[in-house]
Amino acid sequence: MLSDRPITPSxxxxxxxxxxxxxxxxxxxxxxxxxxxxxxxxxxxxxFRKRTIxxxxxxxxxxxxxxxxxxxxxxxxxxxxxxxxxxMCNMVCPNNAIQPNRDEGSTTLKYHNDRGGQPRTRGGRRxxxxxxxxxxxxxxxxxxxxxxxxxxxxxxxxxxxLGRVLSPEQSxxxxxxxxxxxxxxxxxxxxxxxxxxxxxxxxxxxxLQMGVAYLNEELGMxxxxxxxxxxxxxxxxxxxxLKYVILQIASGYFGWDEIIHAIPEMQxxxxxxxxxxxxxxxxxxxxxxxxxxxxxxIAAIRGVPxxxxxxxxxxxxxxxxxxxxxAKMIQSMSMAWGFRVPVxxxxxxxxxxxxxxNNLTRNPYAAGLAIDGEDGGTGAAYNVSMNHMGHPIASxxxxxxxxxxxxxxxxxxxxxxxxGIGKSGNLAANAAALIMLGASAVQVGKYVMxxxxxxxxxxxxxxxxxxxxxxxxxxxxxxxxxxxxLDPEKVAERVVDFYLSFDTEIKKIIAPLGRSSSxxxxxxxxxGISDRDAAERxxxxxxx
Amino acid sequence: xxxxxxxxxxxxxxxxxxxDALNVMxxxxxGSGVGLYLNGLSGxxxxxxDCPILSGIFTEAxxxxxxxxxxxxxxxxxxxxxxxxxxxxxxxTPVRGTYAAIAYSVPKGWENLSEAEQGSRLVQMRLDLxxxxxxxxxxxxxxxxxxxxxxxxxxxxxEIGEYLQLDRxxxxxxxxxxxxxxxxxxxxxxLYACHPFFIxxxxxxxxxxxxxxxxxxxxxxxxxxxxxxxxxxxxxVFTHIAxxxxxxxxxxxxxxxxxxxxxSDSEIAEHPDREFLTELKRSCRKLIIDGPNxxxxxxxxxxxxxxxxxxxFRPGIVGGKDGIFGFSSEVCxxxxxxxxxxKSKDFQPMHLDTVIVGPDCKExxxxxxxxxxxxxx
Ligand code: SF4
Ligand code: SF4
Numbered sequence: 001m002l003s004d005r006p007i008t009p010s011x012x013x014x015x016x017x018x019x020x021x022x023x024x025x026x027x028x029x030x031x032x033x034x035x036x037x038x039x040x041x042x043x044x045x046x047x048f049r050k051r052t053i054x055x056x057x058x059x060x061x062x063x064x065x066x067x068x069x070x071x072x073x074x075x076x077x078x079x080x081x082x083x084x085x086x087x088m089c090n091m092v093c094p095n096n097a098i099q100p101n102r103d104e105g106s107t108t109l110k111y112h113n114d115r116g117g118q119p120r121t122r123g124g125r126r127x128x129x130x131x132x133x134x135x136x137x138x139x140x141x142x143x144x145x146x147x148x149x150x151x152x153x154x155x156x157x158x159x160x161x162l163g164r165v166l167s168p169e170q171s172x173x174x175x176x177x178x179x180x181x182x183x184x185x186x187x188x189x190x191x192x193x194x195x196x197x198x199x200x201x202x203x204x205x206x207x208l209q210m211g212v213a214y215l216n217e218e219l220g221m222x223x224x225x226x227x228x229x230x231x232x233x234x235x236x237x238x239x240x241x242l243k244y245v246i247l248q249i250a251s252g253y254f255g256w257d258e259i260i261h262a263i264p265e266m267q268x269x270x271x272x273x274x275x276x277x278x279x280x281x282x283x284x285x286x287x288x289x290x291x292x293x294x295x296x297x298i299a300a301i302r303g304v305p306x307x308x309x310x311x312x313x314x315x316x317x318x319x320x321x322x323x324x325x326x327a328k329m330i331q332s333m334s335m336a337w338g339f340r341v342p343v344x345x346x347x348x349x350x351x352x353x354x355x356x357x358n359n360l361t362r363n364p365y366a367a368g369l370a371i372d373g374e375d376g377g378t379g380a381a382y383n384v385s386m387n388h389m390g391h392p393i394a395s396x397x398x399x400x401x402x403x404x405x406x407x408x409x410x411x412x413x414x415x416x417x418x419x420g421i422g423k424s425g426n427l428a429a430n431a432a433a434l435i436m437l438g439a440s441a442v443q444v445g446k447y448v449m450x451x452x453x454x455x456x457x458x459x460x461x462x463x464x465x466x467x468x469x470x471x472x473x474x475x476x477x478x479x480x481x482x483x484x485x486l487d488p489e490k491v492a493e494r495v496v497d498f499y500l501s502f503d504t505e506i507k508k509i510i511a512p513l514g515r516s517s518s519x520x521x522x523x524x525x526x527x528g529i530s531d532r533d534a535a536e537r538x539x540x541x542x543x544x
Numbered sequence: 545x546x547x548x549x550x551x552x553x554x555x556x557x558x559x560x561x562x563x564d565a566l567n568v569m570x571x572x573x574x575g576s577g578v579g580l581y582l583n584g585l586s587g588x589x590x591x592x593x594d595c596p597i598l599s600g601i602f603t604e605a606x607x608x609x610x611x612x613x614x615x616x617x618x619x620x621x622x623x624x625x626x627x628x629x630x631x632x633x634x635x636x637t638p639v640r641g642t643y644a645a646i647a648y649s650v651p652k653g654w655e656n657l658s659e660a661e662q663g664s665r666l667v668q669m670r671l672d673l674x675x676x677x678x679x680x681x682x683x684x685x686x687x688x689x690x691x692x693x694x695x696x697x698x699x700x701x702x703e704i705g706e707y708l709q710l711d712r713x714x715x716x717x718x719x720x721x722x723x724x725x726x727x728x729x730x731x732x733x734x735l736y737a738c739h740p741f742f743i744x745x746x747x748x749x750x751x752x753x754x755x756x757x758x759x760x761x762x763x764x765x766x767x768x769x770x771x772x773x774x775x776x777x778x779x780x781v782f783t784h785i786a787x788x789x790x791x792x793x794x795x796x797x798x799x800x801x802x803x804x805x806x807x808s809d810s811e812i813a814e815h816p817d818r819e820f821l822t823e824l825k826r827s828c829r830k831l832i833i834d835g836p837n838x839x840x841x842x843x844x845x846x847x848x849x850x851x852x853x854x855x856x857f858r859p860g861i862v863g864g865k866d867g868i869f870g871f872s873s874e875v876c877x878x879x880x881x882x883x884x885x886x887k888s889k890d891f892q893p894m895h896l897d898t899v900i901v902g903p904d905c906k907e908x909x910x911x912x913x914x915x916x917x918x919x920x921x
Contacts, residue, residue, distance in 0.1 A: 154855070157808065159809075165827055167827060168788075168793055168824075168827045169792070169793065171824070171826070172795075172823075175823055186809070405762050405763075405766055406766065407766065409766075411763075411830055514753065514755035514834060516834060517806075517854050517855075518834065520759070523758055524758060
């Protein structure tokens with residue numbers, strides 16, 4: 001190390017980093033595992049100098065200096081190598097000699113993150129921990145007039161419908177006239193939201209698909225998974241498991257060649273087609289699969305060269321307007337499968353949600369609307385988009401539901417809500433709250449990652465490097481050295497586990513409310529919140 | 545928990561018979577109110593079968609306003625029972641004024657209107673009058689329909705029955721009677737919240753709690769049907785669902801049970817009408833009740849029915865003999881009203897059953913949800 005280290009504008013001390021490595025010299029056996037596993041090379045083997053002053057007994061001899069060196073772990077202070085707090089070093093250390101610690105006071109790295117004139121992009125989360133959904137309480141407990149139900153013993157019907165449901169009058173007329181009926185699927189109300197093949201590693205994808213297949217085939221839970229943009233492996237397209245899959249088409253149309261070509265060979269229809277117009281965590285911004293992740297497999301499935309960034313534009317560029325786009329895309333996608341498959345758009349929760357909904361209510365082929373709130377996770381976005389843009393899901397969903405109530409089409413056009421459900425771990429409670437606010441189903445992506453594969457990220461800007469292909473757990477990495485860490489079987493097992501726990505928990509919530517034979521969609525009288533403005537906005541009870 | 549008792553009889557009987565049955569079941573209601581629905585009336589009302597009868601409670605001023613209103617609409621009063629009790633009311637019952645049932649002749653030109661149009665006009669008039677009354681407190685209107693009287697009052701059923709001298713007046717003897725003894729629970733006492741509820745010839749009453757009330761209410765209100773309003777009680781929706789099923793969708797009452805408590809998917813898969821039932825379950829999903837409730841109702845034409853929610857937390861029993869049948873929430877009520885029946889023929893509908901007794905009062909028709917539905921459905 002230079003004796004006169006240059007101090008430049010972006011020179012940082014370890015103290016300036018949000019995550020600081022605590023390393024114990026006495027415990028460390030210098031095996032080197034931590035440095036080799038660190039996804040961002042934040043630590044390196046270091047040579048340290050030690051000076052010891054030796055003071056002989058008595059005064060006759062003068063004290064002397066003894067110089068020695070020892071080896072250890074050093075944290076880099078270059079902003080490009082800032083520790084992301086993933087704690088992989090701790091996980092692999094045989095001696096528990098190392099761990100990252102968050103220093104709440106260090107914000108300096110923020111100012112130096114954007115080196116090279118590129119603002120920081122990050123994967124993952126909004127980094128705000130508060131959630132309105134967590135504040136909602138269920139309070140209309142059946143007790144006086146009637147006893148509450150027994151969540152453990154009663155039969156519960158939790159399935160919901162995806163697809164346009166005809167009104168009773170229309171439906172009887174249609175039966176009498178033998179007319180065309182829009183396709184409707186009965187699904188479990190917790191849907192795995194779009195995380196693409198490309199964004200996720202093959203092992204993660206396989207794990208999810210296996211989990212979903214197990215839930216369906218063995219446990220009879222009609223769980224559905226959206227592919228996200230990026231296509232679907234050809235073998236899955238031609239398998240009978242396709243019926244558990246919602247194929248997503250987005251503005252990049254990645255992978256659609258493959259899908260279209262597979263149609264004649266499909267054994268079963270997919271569950272539905274989701275047309276993605278926006279995602280809540282970066283509304284108005286397209287998707288981006290960064291070049292790090294575009295390996296041969298991904299390139300083959302998406303039909304692109306390897307090693308190039310794959311941006312999806314924020315709009316479907318071939319369409320003139322959202323109205324036209326919604327109408328045309330729905331029409332053509334429905335047509336592709338002979339009007340046997342529900343087709344619905346997914347949009348970011350925004351001030352125009354109602355307008356889109358309005359277009360859909362008058363479109364007989366629209367099978368629903370998925371709305372994604374700001375709190376959703378995303379594989380890649382600029383910090384500024386993720387932190388400062390978007391609309392929270394609760395009020396947006398409520399507005400949409402109420403708009404449907406006015407026209408008497410509630411549940412005829414099912415609403416799916418996503419974005420921040422279970423972000424603090426309260427999956428069932430958050431989902432139940434949204435259902436009671438009017439959602440027919442909820443979509444979760446982030447929670448599935450966190451629970452299914454043990455994602456390391458947090459809402460405190462921990463890890464959040466999903467976008468650059470170095471996910472230390474191998475969830476969002478296309479590097480076989482990394483994704484081999486993830487055992488797909490275990491992912492499947494965890495997915496099944498959390499679905500079953502969700503099932504138990506949601507019953508625990510709705511049984512005391514006295515509901516068992518239908519999902520309590522729109523049961524807003526059961527909800528209360530201690531924030532007066534929120535109560536008024538959502539039309540639920542204000543309680544303190 | 546409210547207690548319910550209904551009678552259907554070939555010959556007109558006194559409503560007191562139903563009230564006496566309620567009294568036997570007193571353990572279950574706190575005497576906070578009583579509601580009566582009378583249909584198949586005897587006496588002068590029987591001659592005026594096609595004339596809509598307005599029933600409600602009015603002050604002097606209210607009666608005058610009512611006269612003015614009906615005159616303006618071209619309705620002429622043909623026969624009326626006006627009863628203003630002179631003694632002090634029972635404890636807990638307010639002094640109200642005149643309990644009235646007035647039969648009107650319809651204005652000229654009405655005969656040319658379609659039945660549906662006549663119906664919705666009558667409902668609209670009832671709603672107008674109710675609204676007028678709510679503003680000034682001088683009128684309370686419970687029904688406006690041919691061959692129908694609805695009486696509601698706060699207080700103990702027996703005391704109210706005696707106070708209103710229901711036994712004395714042969715003109716209000718009826719062939720079909722629904723009676724409810726109210727247990728005030730969730731809400732403040734409001735006469736409009738008292739069962740039975742009534743719309744266009746469909747009446748029903750319920751005991752229990754309807755936990756799906758808000759979504760069902762929102763759904764019904766959004767159907768744009770005159771009269772789907774009010775909802776001071778979570779049970780009023782049961783009447784409207786029955787109305788919606790029979791009048792709007794044109795289905796038989798046997799479909800009612802399939803709407804409020806559809807079969808599970810695996811049960812539907814085995815059913816001969818699986819396609820129809822799947823469609824019905826999907827499109828009427830918003831009307832699924834989550835109970836627990838026992839619904840007793842009466843339909844235009846005089847059919848009386850009882851059905852249960854799926855969980856069957858609320859029991860119900862039907863029994864009787866040729867000429868008279870009783871529907872009761874407790875067997876003791878039935879014993880009191882029809883003691884000499886063959887008890888072995890009593891029937892307690894289970895979670896799949898709907899029980900119907902036709903106006904001929906011959907027999908109890910049991911239908912199970914697993915049965916094939918009649919052809920026209
Ligand atoms: S916590 Fe993660 S990023 Fe930080 S040093 Fe350890 S392995 Fe590297
Ligand atoms: S893994 Fe642990 S023991 Fe090995 S070098 Fe790192 S800190 Fe030392």
